[in-house]
Amino acid sequence: MIRKTAFIATGIAIGAGCATLGQHARSFIGEAAVAAPADTYKNLNLFGDVFDKVRTDYVEKPDENKMVEAAINGMLMSLDPHSSYMNAKGFKDMQAQTSGKFGGLGIEVTQEEGVVKVVAPIDDTPAARAGIMSGDLIVGIDDESVQGMTLGQAVDKMRGEVNTPVKLTIWRGGKEKQKIEVKLVRAEIHVKSVKFHKQGDDVGYIRITSFSEDTGEGLKNAMLKLQEEIPNDKLKGYVLDLRNNPGGLLDQSIAVVNDFVDHGEIVSTRGRNADETMRYNARPAADLSKGKPVVVLINGGSASASEIVSGALQDHKRATLIGTRSFGKGSVQTIIPLGGPNAGALRLTTARYYTPSGRSIQAKGIDPDIVLLLDPPEELKGKDDAKGEASLKGHLKNGDDEKSGSQALPIPEDAAKDKQLNAALDLLHGKTKAQILAAVEAAQKEAQKAVPKEASKDPAKDAPKTAQKPDAKKAD
Numbered sequence: 064m065i066r067k068t069a070f071i072a073t074g075i076a077i078g079a080g081c082a083t084l085g086q087h088a089r090s091f092i093g094e095a096a097v098a099a100p101a102d103t104y105k106n107l108n109l110f111g112d113v114f115d116k117v118r119t120d121y122v123e124k125p126d127e128n129k130m131v132e133a134a135i136n137g138m139l140m141s142l143d144p145h146s147s148y149m150n151a152k153g154f155k156d157m158q159a160q161t162s163g164k165f166g167g168l169g170i171e172v173t174q175e176e177g178v179v180k181v182v183a184p185i186d187d188t189p190a191a192r193a194g195i196m197s198g199d200l201i202v203g204i205d206d207e208s209v210q211g212m213t214l215g216q217a218v219d220k221m222r223g224e225v226n227t228p229v230k231l232t233i234w235r236g237g238k239e240k241q242k243i244e245v246k247l248v249r250a251e252i253h254v255k256s257v258k259f260h261k262q263g264d265d266v267g268y269i270r271i272t273s274f275s276e277d278t279g280e281g282l283k284n285a286m287l288k289l290q291e292e293i294p295n296d297k298l299k300g301y302v303l304d305l306r307n308n309p310g311g312l313l314d315q316s317i318a319v320v321n322d323f324v325d326h327g328e329i330v331s332t333r334g335r336n337a338d339e340t341m342r343y344n345a346r347p348a349a350d351l352s353k354g355k356p357v358v359v360l361i362n363g364g365s366a367s368a369s370e371i372v373s374g375a376l377q378d379h380k381r382a383t384l385i386g387t388r389s390f391g392k393g394s395v396q397t398i399i400p401l402g403g404p405n406a407g408a409l410r411l412t413t414a415r416y417y418t419p420s421g422r423s424i425q426a427k428g429i430d431p432d433i434v435l436l437l438d439p440p441e442e443l444k445g446k447d448d449a450k451g452e453a454s455l456k457g458h459l460k461n462g463d464d465e466k467s468g469s470q471a472l473p474i475p476e477d478a479a480k481d482k483q484l485n486a487a488l489d490l491l492h493g494k495t496k497a498q499i500l501a502a503v504e505a506a507q508k509e510a511q512k513a514v515p516k517e518a519s520k521d522p523a524k525d526a527p528k529t530a531q532k533p534d535a536k537k538a539d
Contacts, residue, residue, distance in 0.1 A: 157408075229247055313416075321349045360385055374419075
C-alpha cells in the first residue's frame with residue numbers, strides 16, 4: 064500500500080502499491096524499551112499538559128479517544144507516507160485485505176494533497192466495472208467533499224452494506240481535469256490474486272493482481288495447470304503480468320520468485336541497525352518453471368512486492384522485463400499489535416529492501432529491459448503517468464538520482480492492442496531484444512508520419528493549390 068495507512072476494508076486498499084508487510088508481526092509486550100533522553104520526557108509532559116487543557120477547557124466536551132488517536136497518527140505521519148496507526152477496526156480491515164476477501168468497492172487508494180487518489184481498481188470489482196482508473200482523484204463521496212477528511216474517514220464513507228449504492232465525484236486528468244460522477248453498488252470482494260490462461264497454444268500467461276495470503280499457492284496451481292494444458296516440448300515460456308499490481312505480503316513475493324529460481328538470494332531487508340539485516344534465499348529444487356523463459360510486464364503502477372519480484376528475476380537474469388519503470392516503493396512495513404484481540408496495531412516502516420545485486424528500489428523503481436509504452440485512449444493522452452514514490456511528501460530519500468513515475472494505464476481488454484504483451488510473445492517466439500526495439504522505433508516513426516502537420520502561418524502556403532500542369536512534378 065504505498066502511501067498512508069494500510070487498511071483496506073470494503074475493498075478500499077489504503078496506499079499506493081500495497082505496503083510490503085513484514086512476515087512476522089511483532090508485539091510491544093515484553094520488548095526492551097530504548098532509553099530516551101531527558102528532553103523527550105519533557106516533551107511528553109508538554110503533550111500531557113496540552114491534552115489536559117483541551118479536555119478540561121475546550122468549548123465542548125471532546126472525544127478523548129479520538130484525541131489520542133489523532134495525536135498518534137500525527138506523530139506517525141511525520142515519519143513517512145507508509146507508517147500509520149490502525150485502531151481495532153482498521154487492524155481487522157487490514158487483515159481482511161491480506162486474506163483476499165473483504166467487502167466494498169474494490170479500489171486501492173492513497174491520499175494526496177487533501178483528496179483520495181486511486182492507485183488501481185481491483186480486477187472484477189464494482190470499481191473496475193465502472194471504469195475507475197489509476198490516477199483518478201476522488202474529491203467527493205455521496206456529494207460530500209473529502210477535503211478535511213482523513214484517509215480512514217474517506218474509506219469509512221465508501222464502505223457499507225452489500226448492494227447499497229454510493230456516488231463518487233472524480234477528477235481525471237492533468238492540468239485540465241475532467242469532472243466525472245460515478246455511481247457504484249457495493250459488493251463483497253473476493254480477490255483472486257492469480258489469474259492465468261493459455262496465450263495462443265504455446266505460452267502460459269499469468270497475471271498477479273496483488274500479493275495476498277494465497278498468491279504463492281495460486282501461482283503454483285496456475286503453473287501446474289498450464290503445464291498440463293501445454294506439452295513441455297511445445298511450451299515456449301511464461302508471461303508474468305505485474306502491471307498495476309500495488310504489492311502486498313513480503314513472504315508471498317519471495318514464494319513467487321522461488322517458483323522461477325532455485326538458488327541464490329531473492330531479496331534482503333536492511334533496518335536501522337546492521338544486525339537487523341535479513342537475507343531471503345531461494346529454496347533448492349523449487350523452480351516450477353523448469354527453466355522455461357520468462358517475460359515480466361511492469362508499469363508505473365507496479366509497486367512494492369511487485370518490484371521485489373521483478374528486481375530479483377532481473378538480477379538473476381531469469382526474466383526479461385518489458386513495460387515502463389515501476390513505482391519505486393522500497394520499504395518494508397511491520398505490523399505491530401498493541402495489545403489484546405480488540406486493540407489496534409502500529410504499521411511502522413522498519414527496513415528498506417534490496418534486490419540480489421544490492422539495488423535499492425526506494426524512490427527509483429525498476430527499469431525494464433525493454434521500455435515500451437501503451438497507446439493511451441484519446442481521453443487519457445497526457446494523463447497516463449503515475450507520479451511514483453519520489454513524489455510522495457515525506458518519502459524516504461535515496462540519494463540524488465531519484466526518479467519520477469511512469470505510464471500506468473489500464474491493461475487493454477483486447478490483447479491485440481496490448482503492445483507490451485505482444486512484445487513479450489514476440490520475445491518468447493524467438494525475436495531478439497534488438498529486433499523488438501527496432502520494430503517499436505519503426506512503429507513510432509510511422510505514427511509520427513501519420514500525424515498531420517500544423518497549418519503554416521503563411522496564408523499563401525495554406526491556400527488551396529491550383530491544378531498542376533501536365534509536366535509538373537508530382538509531390539510524394
